Amino acid sequence: MKVHIWGARGSLPAPGPHTVRYGGNTSCISISVDDGATLILDAGTGLAAMGLEAPEPPHTYYVLLSHPHWDHIQGLPFFAPLMCPGNQIVFLTEPAPDVGRQAMSQFDGIHFPLCRDDIQADIRVDGRSMDDVLSQRGLHVSWQEMNHTGTCFGFRIQGPRRSMVYMTDNELDAEHGGVPFGTFLEFCRGADVLVHDTQFLDEERAQRTGWGHSFLPDVCQLARDAQVGHLILFHHDFQRSDLEIDALHLAACEALGGDIACTAAFEGMTFEI
Numbered sequence: 001m002k003v004h005i006w007g008a009r010g011s012l013p014a015p016g017p018h019t020v021r022y023g024g025n026t027s028c029i030s031i032s033v034d035d036g037a038t039l040i041l042d043a044g045t046g047l048a049a050m051g052l053e054a055p056e057p058p059h060t061y062y063v064l065l066s067h068p069h070w071d072h073i074q075g076l077p078f079f080a081p082l083m084c085p086g087n088q089i090v091f092l093t094e095p096a097p098d099v100g101r102q103a104m105s106q107f108d109g110i111h112f113p114l115c116r117d118d119i120q121a122d123i124r125v126d127g128r129s130m131d132d133v134l135s136q137r138g139l140h141v142s143w144q145e146m147n148h149t150g151t152c153f154g155f156r157i158q159g160p161r162r163s164m165v166y167m168t169d170n171e172l173d174a175e176h177g178g179v180p181f182g183t184f185l186e187f188c189r190g191a192d193v194l195v196h197d198t199q200f201l202d203e204e205r206a207q208r209t210g211w212g213h214s215f216l217p218d219v220c221q222l223a224r225d226a227q228v229g230h231l232i233l234f235h236h237d238f239q240r241s242d243l244e245i246d247a248l249h250l251a252a253c254e255a256l257g258g259d260i261a262c263t264a265a266f267e268g269m270t271f272e273i
């Protein structure tokens with residue numbers, strides 16, 4: 001199954017000449033499940049670009065939202081498949097029953113000109129076990145609460161060939177959050193791919209501790225301890241330029257010591273699971 005990164009930026013879209021290589025769209029990843037279905041991880045502004053390349057209806061989109069902060073839902077109103085009769089959009093909300101309604105609350109005629117009744121696709125919120133739902137499509141999914149302001153979840157997805165863990169908006173340092181490092185370690189253990197929030201550098205620790213995002217050395221330690229195969233640096237700070245992300249990536253590679261593949265996420269990046 002093909003995984004495609006449509007947006008890797010955190011907090012705020014970051015267009016401009018200094019962000020062209022990694023991209024400025026906020027969090028959105030798709031997984032092509034089969035001819036009839038796509039799994040979407042977060043609905044940041046990258047979702048708008050994804051919608052422009054969407055298959056013809058009818059098509060089913062399963063949506064897993066880490067949490068409803070703006071940078072994870074703001075692409076939803078501009079997702080073209082919403083306006084196509086025959087499409088089905090299914091929010092899988094097992095760990096957070098309100099998150100589908102919260103994301104759809106943008107369609108109120110105030111924050112966006114269209115209201116929910118204007119949407120042509122069939123929108124559903126499904127609170128059943130997401131593993132039960134997606135296992136019928138050949139995927140196995142589990143979830144873990146993150147350390148972030150409000151309620152936020154990460155997901156572990158087992159594809160036909162490889163596994164990936166998606167953990168964004170997560171502060172690994174347990175001193176400042178409720179979930180201990182060891183819990184994250186078990187959640188990630190042995191994953192082929194770990195996509196993790198690396199918004200902040202070690203030298204930003206004094207100013208950014210408690211903001212709900214991780215510092216690069218902590219993520220590298222998690223990747224090493226959990227023996228993942230490939231670490232993908234994600235949720236780049238909106239003020240971080242391409243050159244600064246290059247430096248962040250280099251620092252990660254040095255910390256990993258060459259034992260683990262490492263890539264800084266960029267728009268258009270694909271891999272298989």
Ligand SMILES: [Zn+2]
Nearest residue numbers: 010011071169
């Ligand atoms: Zn975010």
